[in-house]
Amino acid sequence: MDHKSPPSSKRPASTASFGFQDVPQDARQGLVNDVFATVAGRYDLMNDLMSAGLHRLWKDELIAMLAPPAATRGFDLVDVAGGTGDITLRFLRVGGTGCRAVLCDISPLMLAVAGRRIAAAGSRERAPLCCVNAEALCFPSRTFDAYTIAFGMRNVTHIERALAEAFRVLKPGGRFAVSDVVVRGRVPDEVRRSMELWIGCVAGALEEESYADKLRCAGFTSIEIEPWRIYSVDDARAFLTEAQLDVERLAPDIEGRFASAAIRAQKLSAQ
Numbered sequence: 001m002d003h004k005s006p007p008s009s010k011r012p013a014s015t016a017s018f019g020f021q022d023v024p025q026d027a028r029q030g031l032v033n034d035v036f037a038t039v040a041g042r043y044d045l046m047n048d049l050m051s052a053g054l055h056r057l058w059k060d061e062l063i064a065m066l067a068p069p070a071a072t073r074g075f076d077l078v079d080v081a082g083g084t085g086d087i088t089l090r091f092l093r094v095g096g097t098g099c100r101a102v103l104c105d106i107s108p109l110m111l112a113v114a115g116r117r118i119a120a121a122g123s124r125e126r127a128p129l130c131c132v133n134a135e136a137l138c139f140p141s142r143t144f145d146a147y148t149i150a151f152g153m154r155n156v157t158h159i160e161r162a163l164a165e166a167f168r169v170l171k172p173g174g175r176f177a178v179s180d181v182v183v184r185g186r187v188p189d190e191v192r193r194s195m196e197l198w199i200g201c202v203a204g205a206l207e208e209e210s211y212a213d214k215l216r217c218a219g220f221t222s223i224e225i226e227p228w229r230i231y232s233v234d235d236a237r238a239f240l241t242e243a244q245l246d247v248e249r250l251a252p253d254i255e256g257r258f259a260s261a262a263i264r265a266q267k268l269s270a271q
Contacts, residue, residue, distance in 0.1 A: 058179050058228055058260060059086050059150055065177045065264060066146050068095030077101040078144045078169060080134045080162075081152025085114035085127075091148075092123050102144075104130045104137070135161040142171045150179045154205050163218035170267045176220060178263040181205040182227075187253045190245065211263060220265035227259035 068091055069075050075098055079088045082103035091101050103118070105111050111129050118127045132138050134149070134156050147166045156162045166176055183205050206214070208225055215223050233251045240247050240254075247254075 058262075059090055061228065061262060062087060062148060062150060062177055062179050063090045063094050065262060066091065066148070066175060068099045068146075070094070070096045072096055072098045074098040074100070075146070076144045077146045077148060078137070078139065079103045080137070080147065080149040080166070081105055081155065082114060082148075083110050083150075083152070085117045087148050087150050088114070088127050089117060089121055089123070092121070092126055099126070101127045102130055102139075103127055104132050104134070106131065106133050135165060137165045137169055139169045141168050143169050144174060145171055146175045146177060148177050151181070153178060153180050159206065160214055160217065163214055163220075167218045167220060167267055167271075172267060172271055173269040174267045176215070176263075176265040176267070179228075180211075180261060180263060182208045182211055182225060182259055182261045182263075184208050184227075184230075184257050184259055187257050188250070191250050191253050205258070208259075208261075215263075215265050219267065219271060221268055222264070222266040224262075224264045226262045226264070228262060229260045230256050231258040231260075232256070 066077070068077070073096070075095060077088070077091055077099070079091070079101050082088055082105050085103055088101040088103045092099060103111070103114055105114070108131055111131055115124075115129055118124055118129075130138065134152070135158050147170055149162075149166075153159060153162065170176065184207075186207070212223050212225060231254075233247060233254050236254065237247055240250070
């Protein structure tokens with residue numbers, strides 16, 4: 001099946017977004033890895049603080065989207081950018097004994113934390129770990145029933161490659177389920193980067209329509225983007241004021257433009 005080329009970015013091809021700056025593409029992944037190596041031991045606490053604990057509810061919703069079978073029927077998940085194992089552990093708790101997960105992350109330190117948690121839960125045999133880049137998964141095509149990535153796609157340097165890999169490793173009929181931050185419409189760069197830093201993005205959140213376009217280009221269908229939390233000016237007022245931005249002037253560019261969302265898609269049974 002032929003897919004149209006994804007929309008081009010205004011950013012020069014040799015650079016990528018990282019926090020407040022554009023950096024060389026070949027250096028960006030190393031910078032992201034350095035961040036997660038620094039925070040691995042307190043990553044879950046940071047998520048609690050940044051989301052006021054809501055990330056736990058969002059992750060529960062992500063598992064509900066997958067609806068893993070509670071019986072012994074086999075169901076294989078690849079949990080990409082799986083971090084400390086929250087999604088994998090939830091999946092195994094909800095699913096039956098036939099459910100298995102492969103937890104992937106590019107950070108060995110994050111995987112070490114996940115490995116300890118999975119071992120403590122007695123689930124080591126059902127959840128092997130794999131240190132791998134989302135852009136180049138080391139699995140055969142048509143291996144998994146579902147693909148998840150929770151607040152991790154924005155940290156991938158070449159998102160189109162990661163989505164192509166997601167499509168490749170899914171079985172026909174397989175489900176793509178993601179939690180992430182999306183931008184709803186265009187906003188000025190100074191606002192976007194400040195808001196992304198406040199929400200907790202290391203890289204750059206995708207625009208809602210751009211996300212859907214990239215999924216279509218990868219071959220996915222039945223694409224849905226459902227906001228779980230839409231951020232308001234008041235949510236970020238203190239942070240933006242500290243960043244010395246004129247909150248009242250920028251309010252129209254902030255209100256309702258950023259959201260934590262569920263992104264769903266599917267690989268057709270015939271693909």
